[in-house]
Amino acid sequence: MTGQVRTVDGRVAGRRGQATRQKLLDCLSEMLSSSPYRDVKVIDVARKAGTSPATFYQYFPDVEGAVLEIADQVASEGAGLAExxxxxxxxxxxxxxxxxxxxDGFLEFWRRNDxxxxxxxxxAAEGDKRFYKLRMKxxxxxxxxLADAVAELQSKGRVDKDVNPAAVAGSLVTMLSAVASHQKGFTSWGVKQAELRPNLALLVHLGITGRKPTK
Amino acid sequence: MTGQVRTVDGRVAGRRGQATRQKLLDCLSEMLSSSPYRDVKVIDVARKAGTSPATFYQYFPDVEGAVLEIADQVASEGAGLAExxxxxxxxxxxxxxxxxxxxDGFLEFWRRNDxxxxxxxxxAAEGDKRFYKLRMKxxxxxxxxLADAVAELQSKGRVDKDVNPAAVAGSLVTMLSAVASHQKGFTSWGVKQAELRPNLALLVHLGITGRKPTK
DNA sequence: ACTTGTCCTGTCATGTCGTCAGCTTACCGA
DNA sequence: TCGGTAAGCTGACGACATGACAGGACAAGT
Structure with a gap:
């Protein structure tokens, strides 16, 4: 379905080529976890994968190209969050x-692909459309x-008319993703991971339904 | 209060030196608005400021050092948000x-220093302590x-016992900062700037007090 | 005019980037 | 078994940013 994997210069990648390509992706992915994005060098990725920089450029136009590839995989996986x-x-x-x-599910997904x-x-924040699209996905x-849930409650009169479902849902989702990215920040506010989750759930419930949950 | 401005090699900067230094900061700041952080090169900043790369390195160890300087100014300004x-x-x-x-005030501040x-x-998300500290500031x-407000309402019995004030306040603040960074994302959900604000205010009010606002 | 200390820049060694020609390896049909 | 062909890899290279240094330019006081 996704078509053949191709090198930058148009060749179709065979078994061996795909393996190298994947190895480069894996190494890049691993390096992103341990060092800042800006500091990831092609030469380091290549070395880690036991190959040369020139090989890297056979499969990806640049580091960003490879990152987009990884991000695309993650985004596809993330689409499953709808369940x-x-x-x-x-x-x-x-x-x-x-x-x-x-x-819980959302935070777990975010933590896994931190x-x-x-x-x-x-x-996305810097305005790059390709990343923006993936984030939206x-x-x-x-x-x-979430927005549907708000809209439905609204149609039943259980949520105020002047609430904008998309705005509320979007804000909550943005909150969850940002909190997941900055979980460490909460510890310095004296909030432990385990305490954070129910409080986030409370905020989500409040935002969607406008009411405190019945426990 | 902040002591004398010093060059990297320890000299104290005079009037002229401080002017060039500030000009470099201004240019860097401007470039950050228009191009991704990773792509900002010392040579470009220097050129834009009408000087040479070597001059840049007299005042800052590297681009990150200069960014931290700007960030520090912004963080100090941000402390005023408490009002x-x-x-x-x-x-x-x-x-x-x-x-x-x-x-409104928070979003405006964030938009101004986008x-x-x-x-x-x-x-901060990548774990750099210096940035982390500034973000916390x-x-x-x-x-x-905000946490105090929740705690006070809690002591009056108007908010449930099992709510963690710091967790709720932190989540809301994180939400606001993230939404501010991704305001553009909301337009593709069909949410206009003007609609976003009251909905955010609603979420904040709900989160702090546990109740819908009386308008 | 001379001195002193600040300020700027030309230049250079270093290291990464991204490209290319060319070598090696794997596959396949005769 | 033996080429032939395409895939796969790398050494080498020019271009460029980095960061350090020494020395020239400049302003201010004597």
Whole structure:
């Protein structure tokens, strides 16, 4: 479906080539976790993968190109986050459970792909359309369902008319992603990981339903 | 108060030197708004300031050093955000006004220092302690007062016992900063700037007081 | 005019980037 | 088994940013 993997100069990559390519991606991914994006050098990635810089340039136009490739994989995986919200209820005790499981699932996903999502976030904030698109791909997976939930409650008169579902949902989703990126910051406010989650779930529940959860 | 301005090699900078130094900072600051952080080169900053790269290195160890300098100025300015919350009430109509003005002031500050705050955010997320500290300096200015507000309402029994004030306040502040960085993302969700603000204020009010505002 | 200390720049060694020609390796049909 | 062909890899290279240094330019006081 995704077509053949091709090198920069147009050749189709065979088994061996794809392996090298993947190894380069893996090494890059690993390096992103341990050192700042800006400091990742082609030569380091190549060395780590046991090959030469020239080989890197056979498969990727530059570091950013390779990062986009990784980000694309992660974004595709992230689209699955929609399942956390599919067919869930926001009423009563079930609503509180929905909020909790959503927050847990989202944070877990973000924590797992910490480094790459950080780069995507920065790229998007700096106005790069390719990163922006990838960020949206992930966030839309949950933003749509959340906004729908608000809109539905609104149509039943349980949420004020002047609430903008997309704005509220988007703000909550943005909050979750940012909190996930800065979890360490909370420890210096004396907040432990375990305490953070229920409080985030509370905020999500409050934002979506406008009411405190029934526990 | 901040001591004399010194060059990298220890000389004290005179009038002329301070002027060039400031010009370099201004140019760097401007370049950060228009191009990605990674792409900012010393040679470009120097050229833009009408001087040479060597001059740049007289005043700053590297680009990051200069960025930290700018960030420090912004962080000091950001400490003034505390005034948005000093002595404000969270009850009734006054509470709604507090939330609105807080959100407006915070977003305005973030928008004004967009580029540099983005870099600080990334640096902090990547674990750089210097950036982390600066980010905290800004956020603490508002996080403390917000957490206090929650704690006070809690002591009056108007907020549940199991709410963690610091966690809620921190999450809300993180939300605001992230939303400010990604305002453009909301337009593709069909949310205009003007609609965003009241909805953010609503979320803040809900988070702090646990109740819908009385308008 | 001379001295002193600040300020700037030309120049250079170093290291990365990104490209290319050319060598090696794997696959395949005869 | 034996080429033939395409995939795969790398050494080498010009271009460029980095960061350090020494020495020239400049302003201010004597």
């Amino acid at each position: 956390l919200l599919a067919g869930r209820s926001w009423a009563g005790k079930a609503g509180w459970l929905t909020a909790q499981e959503f927050v 480094a790459i999502l950080r780069v995507v976030d920065l790229g 992930v966030l839309n997976a949950v933003n749509g369902p | 948005l919350l000093a002595g404000r009430s969270w009850a009734g109509k006054a509470g709604w006004l507090t939330a609105q003005e807080f959100v 580029a540099i705050l983005r870099v600080v955010d990334l640096g 800004v956020l603490n200015a508002v996080n403390g007062p």
